[in-house]
Amino acid sequence: QQQVKQSPQSLIVQKGGISIINCAYENTAFDYFPWYQQFPGKGPALLIAIRPDVSEKKEGRFTISFNKSAKQFSLHIMDSQPGDSATYFCAASRGSGGSNYKLTFGKGTLLTVNP
Amino acid sequence: EPEVTQTPSHQVTQMGQEVILRCVPISNHLYFYWYRQILGQKVEFLVSFYNNEISEKSEIFDDQFSVERPDGSNFTLKIRSTKLEDSAMYFCASSTGGGGGSTDTQYFGPGTRLTVL
Numbered sequence: 001q002q003q004v005k006q007s008p009q010s011l012i013v014q015k016g017g018i019s020i021i022n023c024a025y026e027n028t029a030f031d032y033f034p035w036y037q038q039f040p041g042k043g044p045a046l047l048i049a050i051r052p053d054v055s056e057k058k059e060g061r062f063t064i065s066f067n068k069s070a071k072q073f074s075l076h077i078m079d080s081q082p083g084d085s086a087t088y089f090c091a092a093s094r095g096s097g098g099s100n101y102k103l104t105f106g107k108g109t110l111l112t113v114n115p
Numbered sequence: 116e117p118e119v120t121q122t123p124s125h126q127v128t129q130m131g132q133e134v135i136l137r138c139v140p141i142s143n144h145l146y147f148y149w150y151r152q153i154l155g156q157k158v159e160f161l162v163s164f165y166n167n168e169i170s171e172k173s174e175i176f177d178d179q180f181s182v183e184r185p186d187g188s189n190f191t192l193k194i195r196s197t198k199l200e201d202s203a204m205y206f207c208a209s210s211t212g213g214g215g216g217s218t219d220t221q222y223f224g225p226g227t228r229l230t231v232l
Contacts, residue, residue: 036223041225043119043208043223043226044206044223045222046222049220089157089158102171102173104160105159107156108157
């Protein structure tokens, strides 16, 4: 019940295209859904995050779409650039109560944006 | 911009040896975490630490693992007797708060690659 399932495992898009990565979760107690970006040799870095009280959040070229009833959320990268080539992880945690909650990560998606 | 730092970047050890992985969290952060990532797999939670005690630990974090905040800046992960399957990238993370709100972002260090021979 703690799993976060992520797809696809890898994705190749052309420069300027739209990259879409999907995640699904099981635990209805999750209420914080961040996406992390990881470049080779670096630690994961927060890209964008959403809470389930909104269905969409946009920051620049990055948008999270959230479907609470389906327990699914996705990352859309508009106008994908070669510099976006990285591994993307979705994650989930329980965010309320003031206690420190672990992040449960998906398996990651290796995005390659061809010039 | 403040960042989490980790040392060493790569540690090679023999099976059965003890290793200590070191982390310097961001200075005003209060919550500390260790995660690991076996090559090609997802990032997995190991342990969280707040107010000088473990808040939560995963089933991976058995008696061979321990964490400590020996002073006001360092946060360490000790593996007492390493096994081959402990080979992984170990990430330290820290956050201001402990929940999932916008102020509670977990910032990750660059990781320590542990290789157990």
